[in-house]
Amino acid sequence: MNETTTTKEPKILILATLSGGYAGADYVGQQHLNYTTNTSILPVRCPSMFSTEFYIQAFEKGIDGIIVMYSGTDSPFKGGPERTAVMVDQTYKKMGELGINIKRLKLAAICTVCKKPFLKQVNEMNKTLNEIGFVQDELADQGKDK
Amino acid sequence: MTEKTNPKPEETKIGVYVCYCGGNISDVVDVEKVAEKMREHPNVTIARTDMSMCSDAGQSIVENDIKELGLTRVVIGACAPSLHEHTFRGTVARGGLNPYYFHHVGLREQDSWVHSNNPGGATEKAVRLMYAGIAKANLLKPLDMIKLKAERHALVIGGGVAGLRAAYDIAGRGINVTLIEKTPFLGGRMAQLETVFPTGNNAREDLHSLINEVRTHPLITIHTLSELVNIRGYIGNYDVQIRSQSRGVSGDNAEAALAACTQEVPDDFNYGLTKRKVVYRAYEGCFPSTPAVDWEHYDGKPIEIDGQKVIFENKKKTFDLRIGAIVIATGFQPYEPPRGDYGYDELPEVVTLPQFIRYMGLRDGNVGELTWKGHPVRDIAAIHCVGSRHLAGVHEPQPDGILNNYCSRVCCTATLHQVNELLDEYPNINVYDFYEDIRTYGLEHESYYTEASKNMVRFLRFHGDQRPEVAAAPEGDTHPVLVKGKDYLTNGLEIEVPVDLVILAVGMVPRPVDDLVDMMKIPKGDDRFLLEVHPKLRPVETPVPGIVLAGTAQSPMNIQESCNAASAAAAKVSVLLASGQVELDPFVAKVDLDKCTGTGDCIEVCEYEDAIVLETMTVEGNEVQRAVVTPANCSGCGNCVSACPHHAIDVQGWEVAHYEAMVDAITMEVEL
Numbered sequence: 001m002n003e004t005t006t007t008k009e010p011k012i013l014i015l016a017t018l019s020g021g022y023a024g025a026d027y028v029g030q031q032h033l034n035y036t037t038n039t040s041i042l043p044v045r046c047p048s049m050f051s052t053e054f055y056i057q058a059f060e061k062g063i064d065g066i067i068v069m070y071s072g073t074d075s076p077f078k079g080g081p082e083r084t085a086v087m088v089d090q091t092y093k094k095m096g097e098l099g100i101n102i103k104r105l106k107l108a109a110i111c112t113v114c115k116k117p118f119l120k121q122v123n124e125m126n127k128t129l130n131e132i133g134f135v136q137d138e139l140a141d142q143g144k145d146k
Numbered sequence: 147m148t149e150k151t152n153p154k155p156e157e158t159k160i161g162v163y164v165c166y167c168g169g170n171i172s173d174v175v176d177v178e179k180v181a182e183k184m185r186e187h188p189n190v191t192i193a194r195t196d197m198s199m200c201s202d203a204g205q206s207i208v209e210n211d212i213k214e215l216g217l218t219r220v221v222i223g224a225c226a227p228s229l230h231e232h233t234f235r236g237t238v239a240r241g242g243l244n245p246y247y248f249h250h251v252g253l254r255e256q257d258s259w260v261h262s263n264n265p266g267g268a269t270e271k272a273v274r275l276m277y278a279g280i281a282k283a284n285l286l287k288p289l290d291m292i293k294l295k296a297e298r299h300a301l302v303i304g305g306g307v308a309g310l311r312a313a314y315d316i317a318g319r320g321i322n323v324t325l326i327e328k329t330p331f332l333g334g335r336m337a338q339l340e341t342v343f344p345t346g347n348n349a350r351e352d353l354h355s356l357i358n359e360v361r362t363h364p365l366i367t368i369h370t371l372s373e374l375v376n377i378r379g380y381i382g383n384y385d386v387q388i389r390s391q392s393r394g395v396s397g398d399n400a401e402a403a404l405a406a407c408t409q410e411v412p413d414d415f416n417y418g419l420t421k422r423k424v425v426y427r428a429y430e431g432c433f434p435s436t437p438a439v440d441w442e443h444y445d446g447k448p449i450e451i452d453g454q455k456v457i458f459e460n461k462k463k464t465f466d467l468r469i470g471a472i473v474i475a476t477g478f479q480p481y482e483p484p485r486g487d488y489g490y491d492e493l494p495e496v497v498t499l500p501q502f503i504r505y506m507g508l509r510d511g512n513v514g515e516l517t518w519k520g521h522p523v524r525d526i527a528a529i530h531c532v533g534s535r536h537l538a539g540v541h542e543p544q545p546d547g548i549l550n551n552y553c554s555r556v557c558c559t560a561t562l563h564q565v566n567e568l569l570d571e572y573p574n575i576n577v578y579d580f581y582e583d584i585r586t587y588g589l590e591h592e593s594y595y596t597e598a599s600k601n602m603v604r605f606l607r608f609h610g611d612q613r614p615e616v617a618a619a620p621e622g623d624t625h626p627v628l629v630k631g632k633d634y635l636t637n638g639l640e641i642e643v644p645v646d647l648v649i650l651a652v653g654m655v656p657r658p659v660d661d662l663v664d665m666m667k668i669p670k671g672d673d674r675f676l677l678e679v680h681p682k683l684r685p686v687e688t689p690v691p692g693i694v695l696a697g698t699a700q701s702p703m704n705i706q707e708s709c710n711a712a713s714a715a716a717a718k719v720s721v722l723l724a725s726g727q728v729e730l731d732p733f734v735a736k737v738d739l740d741k742c743t744g745t746g747d748c749i750e751v752c753e754y755e756d757a758i759v760l761e762t763m764t765v766e767g768n769e770v771q772r773a774v775v776t777p778a779n780c781s782g783c784g785n786c787v788s789a790c791p792h793h794a795i796d797v798q799g800w801e802v803a804h805y806e807a808m809v810d811a812i813t814m815e816v817e818l
Contacts (some may be wrong), residue, residue: 012404013809018228024253025255026226026252027254027255029226029255030255032260034261034262035261036267037270037271038267039262039271040250040271040275040812044786044800045782045783045784045800048783048785049784049785049796049800049802053803058807058809061810063809063812063813073360074667076667077781077785078753078754078781078783079782079783080785081784083783083788102198102813112276112677112689113671113672
């Protein structure tokens with residue numbers, strides 16, 4: 001295990017709700033549909049728990065793209081989706097301030113059987129990251145500007 | 147079983163186990179390489195692989211390692227956590243650890259099964275995810291399940307055979323049951339059958355026997371014309387609201403209203419073959435026996451009863467119940483072909499199998515000769531897979547854009563059962579059976595095919611993309627209808643069969659229950675049937691705790707299978723509610739009183755009543771306000787976590803620090 005921040009391909013973190021995106025990812029697996037291995041899916045109860053600070057730190061650590069796959073209107077948690085949207089919106093503002101391309105963060109409603117939307121989100125994030133490059137290069141450029 | 151001490155990360159001794167899953171994981175992921183990499187981690191005491199971690203042998207390895215090596219945490223990489231996380235928590239507990247000192251990493255659905263095209267990448271990803279699991283495991287704290295009182299009362303939605311069976315089985319275990327049925331009468335689709343396979347019993351006699359058991363059971367309350375309109379709460383404590391319509395007529399005027407009513411509509415019990423009054427009984431002998439007004443079709447005009455003009459009123463009422471668990475048994479409806487498909491709804495000689503069954507049931511005994519629309523029936527074509535096994539590019543999708551690409555399973559045996567009964571009565575009729583595949587899959591069901599062969603049924607096999615065509619015969623022809631197609635039992639020979647009647651073996655489609663789906667947050671499959679957690683391991687449970695499935699709401703099933711599923715659902719409900727309490731995962735918010743300053747920000751974003759309150763307490767001699775969580779009212783959503791400016795509140799078992807540690811692990815470069 002070598003601790004380093006260099007990356008060969010963009011790293012995508014997927015925060016996926018148990019009642020939506022995570023079950024949807026399992027469903028994609030049950031269908032044996034392929035997507036890229038640069039994805040790390042972490043189960044969450046509701047992403048409303050994540051503050052702007054968490055997202056920014058993740059980018060600073062070398063996560064190039066984050067897809068928040070929440071349950072949208074299907075969430076079992078009252079007020080959870082709305083709070084998630086508020087936190088993501090706040091994070092966009094902070095990303096703008098820090099010079100982090102806001103395309104690196106995506107909020108998407110994914111249901112338990114949303115195999116096509118799941119794949120679409122992963123593919124689109126890969127496409128975006130291929131266009132805009134690694135986050136650490138972006139952060140380094142910001143450092144130079146200062 | 148909370149332990150008093152929580153080892154610091156540097157003191158943890160982690161056991162890591164990577165499952166082959168019988169090849170499901172190891173066919174793609176280099177499982178041995180993953181375990182080898184895990185051994186490099188400073189907190190890992192042991193890393194092993196096993197062909198099947200969920201087997202008794204696999205679990206024993208973990209139990210023994212905990213005891214013999216003094217493990218303080220366990221991480222297992224295997225199938226989806228939804229399948230075996232609970233299993234492995236039990237394993238860890240049997241080994242003597244707090245069950246929440248375990249973390250499950252999904253390496254099958256989210257790695258090997260989606261990266262079969264990239265084994266190297268999949269192995270690297272497995273290492274990354276396992277490292278993340280270890281990072282989280284390092285920070286896990288011991289937790290105790292939350293025990294809540296559970297209402298020993300189940301709600302069964304649907305009064306067909308599955309709902310009835312489930313209700314009776316649950317009540318048999320001493321648990322109260324409320325059964326609601328949307329229509330005015332119990333029995334569902336089974337009431338529309340005449341005989342059932344494989345017993346040959348009279349369908350309604352069997353059904354009435356079950357209905358009698360249900361309606362006389364002291365723990366079962368039945369509400370017909372009733373539906374669920376609202377639900378809140380959680381397993382053990384669902385608050386549901388039921389809305390009931392009135393029958394419109396009561397004992398005093400029911401029979402007179404039935405006799406006096408003159409407004410008629412197509413009889414849905416007979417699939418439109420006959421008409422019935424809008425004040426009606428589904429059939430003679432139905433339960434309840436009191437007639438009901440068909441509110442959907444009643445024109446609102448007065449009916450003269452005993453010299454008085456009476457307008458029926460639908461007095462709706464709602465009532466609330468506290469329910470511990472719910473069985474969904476909303477059933478199916480037969481596929482109805484679009485107009486013109488196989489001549490349906492255009493040629494009067496084309497009927498569906500359910501219509502034909504009703505037609506046979508409506509006859510007044512053996513009349514010597516079978517007739518249809520006044521003409522003798524000498525030749526019949528039965529066509530299988532109507533509305534089932536649709537192919538993309540060949541068949542038109544349903545109005546909702548979905549193809550019925552599944553096999554409805556029941557139709558083959560049902561068709562042959564009906565054909566054999568027909569030929570027993572009318573041996574001179576010729577039957578031509580157009581099939582794609584014969585799937586008489588159940589025990590003793592093959593005998594229906596064998597018997598049909600003995601009965602000289604002519605089997606003609608078509609291909610899915612070359613289904614038979616049904617057309618009106620030229621005027622003056624000996625038969626009214628021609629069925630044309632290719633028979634692949636004779637090398638694709640073009641055939642043309644003149645017949646008097648065409649029976650379409652239609653498949654099953656689920657009843658539209660989007661309102662329930664939306665209310666309960668239960669998933670539907672691609673086929674629109676309700677989806678279980680796992681077809682093998684958790685076949686009647688939905689992902690929503692305390693809500694289970696019974697019968698054909700889940701998939702096409704015959705009556706045997708529906709009753710099996712209903713009994714399984716009942717067993718699941720009984721286990722949940724038998725003790726009068728349910729144990730919930732302790733994933734609720736917890737306040738760190740050392741950090742809390744009583745800002746109340748957490749309360750402002752919390753949507754759950756009384757989940758968090760500010761309480762006055764004394765700290766270092768000063769009276770201060772601090773947030774306090776009531777676990778039974780907390781959903782564990784985490785809204786409060788992102789709101790607290792002091793990071794003083796977190797969700798137990800799902801802490802922000804866990805995610806930060808996992809992100810650290812994920813961003814490390816993995817070298818294989």
